[in-house]
Amino acid sequence: MIKLNYRNIKDSVIGCENGLNIDEMFLQYKDRIAEIITSLNERRSQAGEGLEWMNLGDHEQTIWYVKEFASMIRNRFDNVIILGIGGSALGGLAVTEALLKPYWNLLDNEQRNNFPKIFFLDNIDPDSMNGLLQVIDLKKTLVNVITKSGDTAETMSQFMILKDLMQKELGDDYRKHIVATTDKKMGVLNHIANQEGYKIFYVPDDVGGRFSVFSAVGLVPFAVVGLDIDKIISGVKDMDLALQNTDIYENISAQGALIHYLMDIYKGKKISVMMPYSSRLKYISDWFVQLWAESLGKELNNNFERVNVGLTPIKALGATDEHSQMQLFNEGPNDKLITFIRINNFDTVLEIPKIFEYTGIGYLGGKTINDLLNAEADSTQVTLLDYSRPSLTISIDSIDEYNIAQLLYMLEVQTAITGELYEINAYNQPSVEQSKNYTYALMGRAGYEGSADILREKLS
Structure with missing residues (x-):
């Protein structure tokens, strides 16, 4: 089963300036979360809801x-x-x-x-x-x-x-x-x-x-x-059943959604970093970037009021991006919430041979690549804590059809609940359609001549 650890967003861990009193917030928002999940469960069978x-x-x-x-x-x-x-x-x-x-x-x-x-x-x-x-x-x-x-x-x-x-x-x-x-x-x-x-x-x-x-x-x-x-569908259905639970304390998608929302409106964390510690999950970050950005980046809310909300998604890969983006994440603007994805059991255990005695590398001999990857993930999380940077950790047992399906479905539901918290339509993308129309005009599609005139004026 997929698990979510939110310890490292608590004010008792990273301080009141950047952390949340999560017990108080769960208590404050539990009824709202229950309403949202109940509404999603009721509307999912209704045409036109996008569900x-x-x-x-x-x-x-x-x-x-x-x-x-x-x-x-x-x-x-x-x-x-x-x-x-x-x-x-x-x-x-x-x-x-x-x-x-x-x-x-x-x-x-x-x-x-x-x-x-x-x-x-x-x-x-x-x-x-x-x-x-x-x-x-x-x-x-x-x-x-x-x-x-x-x-x-x-x-x-x-x-x-x-x-x-x-x-x-x-x-x-x-x-x-x-x-x-x-x-x-x-x-x-x-x-x-x-x-x-x-x-x-x-x-x-x-x-x-x-x-x-x-x-x-x-x-x-x-x-x-x-x-x-069959295993993919089984993972989806089991996770779907679990996520119909209206109790914030039992629903990991609701927890993830609420934490992202609260971190934005109360702590200014408007950037969401997805960082799996597995090369095999690299493109799940790409998938999540579209899901999160296109669903939540909206100019208008459901009452057609201008709100310009959205959480900017960034993809990173552990351990690779420890050597590129982590400097920014630690010492740059404290405007990010990082989500790690950890794998409990890899398919392979790869041992590092004891072939050198140099002080700088000899200690690696007899360990495994798995040990090193996990040590780097732990070290990265602790370093973020040293700089009062919040993070979440999603852990999955292994990389297989069942678990990957559960992970993706969990993130879909998290996105849906987040959209409800912002009171926006998470299922349209009006500005993307506008860009498509401009492309049609530039390529000479019939019926888009007016857009072509506008484009020529703006590009001149």
Whole structure:
């Protein structure tokens, strides 16, 4: 089970200026938290609330279809390319990087149990896309194009390039190499996929991209590369059940949400640092950055009053960023709340041999890399305490499907509760849509000529 340790945000530990009297605050806010959780539990089944992501563990038909599809294409492809951006890619990238064997794409077929290599084209960088096309065989490649709207410029431009190449190289057979994940009722990709006969999976209504990791958006890539979908869903459902508890003292998502909120409004901690002590969890920080920033960074509250709230997320990696960002975290502005993620049991215990007697390194011999990583994590936390810097620690037993699913779902619910505390809509992103409209105008999309005129004036 996932655990949250909040000792290092207490005023008794880091002082009253930067710490909270957490017992008093829990008592003061326990009724408000209970109201929020009750409201989320009631609204999750109501259309238009943006909360269908809370029910994805019960989408049994989709789960069955995904597993059936993965079984049907088993051993057919050497590569799978995921086309998506933002929430259409980050969840898949975070989970596969965490759960697949390290350096998965460098392993041979036998080491991968004949599951395909997986590549995420989540940015429209021409050099990186062309570089991938130079090293893979399209005849042995499956392309999963993911866009709920069906007309995301970045994703669909990449799809147009790949479709053209595959059609030229594979002829009519190219259709068997494409699977679309998109909206069920509307959108250009939906139309193309139905017209051309691609396999289609649907993104449910009321599930935004950044909350879609446990929908077909994430499940299709997971299943295709051999991850255990049942264990993932089991982790989600068990955590969901635990987080329906309205008691602040028993609900770790509510605790995390309230602490972040209070640290902002009372202590000025407007920056949230996510720092896992595991390279395999590096991209979970990327996923969290989008989830936290896009959900909580809002100009208007639910009463349409200008509030300009938001907690700026920063990603860091232990122990790597002890040698880059930690100097700032310790001695720079005291405006950050750092969340560490600790792993209790790694898959590997790697011993350091006793081969040198030099004073500067000899002490390492006979220890393990695991010992060193844990010692550095402990030392980093204590150093932060020396500088009165608050931190939280999330601990998970091991890196597997069940625990990673629990971690991500816990962070999703934490985000939802935080949005309720700020009284904002955590499920829209109006300024992102504005930027998209400007892009359409610059690229000559019909109907956006007015935006083009505005852009030319502002860019001149």
